[in-house]
Amino acid sequence: TSDEEPPRRRAKREQQLKQSEIKIFTARSGRQWTTEEPPKRKILQANILRQQNGIGRAATGVQTxxxxxxxxxxxxxxxxxxxxxxxxxxxxxxxxxxxxxxxxxxxxxxxxxxxxxxxxxxxxxxxxxxxxxxxxxxxxxxxxxxxxxxxxxxxxxxxxxxxxxxxxxxxxxxxxxxxxxxxxxxxxxxxxxxxxxCYTPGGSLTVDEQLIPTRGRCNFRQYIPSKPGKYGLKIFWCCDSDTVYPLNGEVYLGR
Known part of the structure; x- marks a missing residue:
C-alpha cells in the first residue's frame, strides 16, 4: 500500500501525478502558458517598483x-x-x-x-x-x-x-x-x-476591452451582444488599476 512506500518514492509518485494534471496551452505566437503556479522566489531589487502613480512631467503646471x-x-x-x-x-x-x-x-x-x-x-x-x-x-x-x-x-x-x-x-x-x-x-x-x-503608472496594471459603439462602415467592426451598443470598434486597453487611467490601447482589427 501507499502507507508502506518509502517517503522518497511516495513523494516522487505524488509529484508525477501532479505534473500529469498540469495543462499547457500554446498561443498562436508560439508562447506557452501553463496552469502550474510558478515557484515563489525573492523579488529582485531591480523589479521592485517604488514610484507612485500620478501626473506625469508633461502634465505638470496645467492651469486651465x-x-x-x-x-x-x-x-x-x-x-x-x-x-x-x-x-x-x-x-x-x-x-x-x-x-x-x-x-x-x-x-x-x-x-x-x-x-x-x-x-x-x-x-x-x-x-x-x-x-x-x-x-x-x-x-x-x-x-x-x-x-x-x-x-x-x-x-x-x-x-x-x-x-x-x-x-x-x-x-x-x-x-x-x-x-x-x-x-x-x-x-x-x-x-x-x-x-x-501625461501619467506615471503604479505597479498594478490591468488589461480589458472596450466597445466603442458605431454603425459606420468598417471591415473590423465587432458584434458583441453582451455590450450595450452591440456593434462597434473593440479596443484593448492597458490601464492603471488604481485610477483606471489608460496607458496604451490596441484596436482589434480582426484576424
Whole structure:
C-alpha cells in the first residue's frame, strides 16, 4: 500500500501525478502558458517598483481646462489634420474642375484655428446629444445653439466634415495592405504617446476591452451582444488599476 512506500518514492509518485494534471496551452505566437503556479522566489531589487502613480512631467503646471485638453489633443495632431484635409480638398476640387471646365471652384485652405473650432463644435454637438439631429437643427436660432452659428457657417462646417482626413490618401491603399488602421494610424499613435507622457503608472496594471459603439462602415467592426451598443470598434486597453487611467490601447482589427 501507499502507507508502506518509502517517503522518497511516495513523494516522487505524488509529484508525477501532479505534473500529469498540469495543462499547457500554446498561443498562436508560439508562447506557452501553463496552469502550474510558478515557484515563489525573492523579488529582485531591480523589479521592485517604488514610484507612485500620478501626473506625469508633461502634465505638470496645467492651469486651465483648455491646457488639459491640449495635452491629449495636441497642436501637432491638428497640424496633421490641417495638412491632410487640405490635401484631400485640393484633390477633389481639381477633379471637379477637370470635369467641369468653365465652372471651376477654388478651395479656401483651412488652418489650425479653424480646425480647433471644428473640433470644438463636434464636442459641443456631443454635449447636446445631437447625433440624431440635422445640421439645420444645430444651426437653428435656439439660444443654446447660437454658438454654432457664431463659430462658423453651416456650409463651411459641412465641407470640412466631408474633406476631413488624417492620412495621405495617395499612399493609403499601399499602407492598408499591411495595416487596416492606416487611415488613422498616425493620429492614433500620437494620441497614445500623449497618454503615456501625461501619467506615471503604479505597479498594478490591468488589461480589458472596450466597445466603442458605431454603425459606420468598417471591415473590423465587432458584434458583441453582451455590450450595450452591440456593434462597434473593440479596443484593448492597458490601464492603471488604481485610477483606471489608460496607458496604451490596441484596436482589434480582426484576424
Amino acid at each position: 481646462i483648455r491646457e488639459a485638453f491640449q495635452l491629449l489633443m495636441t497642436q501637432d495632431m491638428v497640424i496633421l489634420i490641417v495638412r491632410e484635409t487640405n490635401r484631400r480638398a485640393h484633390l477633389i476640387t481639381e477633379q471637379w474642375n477637370n470635369r467641369n471646365p468653365g465652372k471651376e471652384n477654388q478651395w479656401k485652405e483651412t488652418d489650425s484655428d479653424e480646425i480647433w473650432a471644428f473640433i470644438g463644435l463636434l464636442i459641443l454637438a456631443g454635449v447636446h446629444r445631437a447625433k440624431n439631429e440635422t445640421l439645420d437643427e444645430l444651426w437653428s436660432m435656439i439660444d443654446e445653439r447660437l454658438v454654432f452659428r457664431a463659430t462658423m457657417a453651416k456650409n463651411r462646417f459641412k465641407i470640412l466634415l466631408r474633406f476631413c482626413r488624417f492620412d495621405n490618401i495617395a499612399t493609403r491603399d499601399e499602407r492598408l495592405k499591411q495595416d487596416k488602421l492606416a487611415p488613422v494610424r498616425d493620429l492614433w499613435a500620437m494620441f497614445l504617446a500623449q497618454l503615456r507622457a
